[in-house]
Amino acid sequence: MKNRTLSALLLSKTSPLQLWIALIGSGIGLLILMLGMQLWIDVRSLMQEKELLRGDYLVISKKVNLLHTLGGAPTFDQGEIAALNDLKSVDDVGAFLPSKFKASMELSASIAGFSGQLMKTDLFFEAVPNRFLDVSTQEWQWKPGMKTVPVVVPAEFIKQYNHGFASGQNMPVIPENMLKSIQFYLEVSGNGKTAQFRGSIAGFSNRIQAILVPNSFMEYANTTFADGAAPRPGRLILHADNPASPELLQFLQTKDYELNQEKMKAGQSQLLLELLLMLVVTLGLFIIGLAMLGFLQYNQLLAYRSAYEIQTLHWLGFSLQKIIRPYQLFILRNLGISLTIACLLFALLQWLIDRAFSNSGFELPHMGWPGALLSGLITTLVMLWLGNRSIKKQVGRLAN
Amino acid sequence: MNLIHFYKAIPEPMADTPTQGSIWRQNLVLFKGKHYVISATSGKGKTTLLNMVCGIRKDYRGDVFFDETNLRTLNDGAFAELRSKDISCLFQDLRLFPDLTAMENICLSPITAINEADILAMARKMGVQEHLQKPCRKLSLGQQQRIALIRSLSRPFQWLLLDEPFSHLDEFNAKLAMDLILETAERQQAGIIATALGHSGLFNDFQWLEL
Numbered sequence: 001m002k003n004r005t006l007s008a009l010l011l012s013k014t015s016p017l018q019l020w021i022a023l024i025g026s027g028i029g030l031l032i033l034m035l036g037m038q039l040w041i042d043v044r045s046l047m048q049e050k051e052l053l054r055g056d057y058l059v060i061s062k063k064v065n066l067l068h069t070l071g072g073a074p075t076f077d078q079g080e081i082a083a084l085n086d087l088k089s090v091d092d093v094g095a096f097l098p099s100k101f102k103a104s105m106e107l108s109a110s111i112a113g114f115s116g117q118l119m120k121t122d123l124f125f126e127a128v129p130n131r132f133l134d135v136s137t138q139e140w141q142w143k144p145g146m147k148t149v150p151v152v153v154p155a156e157f158i159k160q161y162n163h164g165f166a167s168g169q170n171m172p173v174i175p176e177n178m179l180k181s182i183q184f185y186l187e188v189s190g191n192g193k194t195a196q197f198r199g200s201i202a203g204f205s206n207r208i209q210a211i212l213v214p215n216s217f218m219e220y221a222n223t224t225f226a227d228g229a230a231p232r233p234g235r236l237i238l239h240a241d242n243p244a245s246p247e248l249l250q251f252l253q254t255k256d257y258e259l260n261q262e263k264m265k266a267g268q269s270q271l272l273l274e275l276l277l278m279l280v281v282t283l284g285l286f287i288i289g290l291a292m293l294g295f296l297q298y299n300q301l302l303a304y305r306s307a308y309e310i311q312t313l314h315w316l317g318f319s320l321q322k323i324i325r326p327y328q329l330f331i332l333r334n335l336g337i338s339l340t341i342a343c344l345l346f347a348l349l350q351w352l353i354d355r356a357f358s359n360s361g362f363e364l365p366h367m368g369w370p371g372a373l374l375s376g377l378i379t380t381l382v383m384l385w386l387g388n389r390s391i392k393k394q395v396g397r398l399a400n
Numbered sequence: 401m402n403l404i405h406f407y408k409a410i411p412e413p414m415a416d417t418p419t420q421g422s423i424w425r426q427n428l429v430l431f432k433g434k435h436y437v438i439s440a441t442s443g444k445g446k447t448t449l450l451n452m453v454c455g456i457r458k459d460y461r462g463d464v465f466f467d468e469t470n471l472r473t474l475n476d477g478a479f480a481e482l483r484s485k486d487i488s489c490l491f492q493d494l495r496l497f498p499d500l501t502a503m504e505n506i507c508l509s510p511i512t513a514i515n516e517a518d519i520l521a522m523a524r525k526m527g528v529q530e531h532l533q534k535p536c537r538k539l540s541l542g543q544q545q546r547i548a549l550i551r552s553l554s555r556p557f558q559w560l561l562l563d564e565p566f567s568h569l570d571e572f573n574a575k576l577a578m579d580l581i582l583e584t585a586e587r588q589q590a591g592i593i594a595t596a597l598g599h600s601g602l603f604n605d606f607q608w609l610e611l
Contacts, residue, residue, distance in 0.1 A: 009508075313508075316510070317482075319510070399476075
């Protein structure tokens with residue numbers, strides 16, 4: 001009875017219209033925040049599935065111009081490599097070690113027997129540090145004295161051969177695992193020496209568009225079949241957290257380096273999407289901020305209108321805690337209402353969005369809703385804390 | 401709380417005003433169980449003195465003690481507790497809630513010492529029993545003063561502070577009120593500090609103090 005009289009007395013000067021505006025405002029703010037959070041988490045998980053967010057490997061080289069036709073392709077020196085390594089968005093830099101010797105590949109008639117012709121072609125090798133390679137097998141090793149040299153071939157080559165060259169030249173289509181079992185001969189020469197090796201395909205790389213041999217073989221062959229001086233890399237491979245980072249882009253542009261454009265586009269669209277969602281979340285927070293301000297002022301005004309009652313109750317011996325409690329319950333109830341409004345609208349919109357997506361044959365991963373609810377709950381708790389703090393101060397001021 | 405001790409106390413706004421009475425800037429002890437009336441013309445600080453005792457005003461020089469406790473050492477919560485259990489006040493401006501009924505006003509207390517039947521008995525003695533269910537804003541000032549008095553008497557107290565308790569009452573009703581005050585204070589063995597504008601026969605049993 002006493003508590004009821006107390007809260008009726010203190011909360012008698014509410015104005016329902018103002019209150020509902022504040023509640024609906026904070027409900028909508030919470031809703032936008034929750035939707036933004038959910039989409040952000042969903043998009044991230046979707047992109048992570050597609051390996052778009054795990055950082056990316058970029059291969060860069062210097063542009064070749066007319067002057068280079070005489071002096072050879074431009075290369076990178078240690079200073080330039082170190083400058084790239086210093087960039088925040090770059091985790092790791094590796095050099096493509098080029099071969100300085102001549103090499104040719106020969107497929108014996110019995111192996112190439114489909115057409116009965118002997119296949120022989122000149123080629124060149126490159127080597128990159130193993131940590132940059134997306135092929136990892138036990139065969140990928142070579143020590144001096146070993147007669148078989150493992151080779152990694154771009155996966156794209158096989159696709160081009162099977163889907164383009166083979167049909168045009170009336171040649172058989174070869175599956176990847178069959179190619180792995182084919183052995184061929186490698187002839188390496190230079191510096192007045194020639195050596196024969198057996199070659200075997202250790203794997204196919206989606207990442208690196210070059211025919212790769214192990215570093216150890218490259219070093220051995222460059223020493224044995226060339227003058228031994230370490231060749232300067234013409235291409236570099238980088239691992240970047242975010243290949244579309246403005247810092248990296250600007251650096252590459254200033255230095256006039258060339259890079260794989262496709263990956264940049266994917267990175268940029270991801271960045272754009274993330275920015276957009278961040279904007280949505282920020283907008284939600286902004287609206288919540290405004291609603292919170294309105295809500296705090298509403299509570300303060302409510303207490304202010306009851307200044308006489310607050311002071312009299314305190315003078316009659318009611319402690320500040322007892323006087324504040326009805327306000328605290330009032331704030332808790334109102335925030336509960338606004339969170340409920342937000343959750344109901346959130347569920348409704350979720351259903352509508354799902355229906356729209358499934359009509360167009362696309363399914364969202366639904367990873368984000370616990371995060372979204374949590375963000376709504378945390379924001380409500382923060383608002384509760386702020387509301388309690390402000391009403392405590394206001395009542396304390398009015399009571400004395 | 402057997403005694404209230406004023407030691408060279410003077411309200412801040414009066415600090416530069418010369419005083420002659422027996423309280424301001426004096427060493428005065430008031431004892432529980434005794435009845436005091438502070439008489440002075442308007443603006444001499446009668447209300448301020450009561451407000452100092454119940455912790456509503458703290459802007460004074462000198463010291464005020466409850467037994468050995470200096471009031472300056474008590475915080476807001478401690479004063480609220482004192483006002484809920486040990487000190488009961490009848491405010492000059494009555495401090496009723498106009499939208500609550502007279503009964504609700506009387507019952508709205510952190511601690512109620514007496515039951516509804518006792519409240520009814522007091523209301524009957526004071527001639528306001530038929531007004532108990534009316535909102536206070538509909539009562540006359542005299543009726544409101546009697547309701548406020550019943551509220552202050554229906555709570556536990558060791559000290560009863562009455563700020564011009566009969567300002568809106570005629571002599572007959574003032575006499576009824578005084579009888580009830582003395583009877584209740586006697587029962588609780590409480591001290592009374594009342595204020596009055598001038599001398600009145602109602603306070604014959606009180607010790608007179610000039611401000």
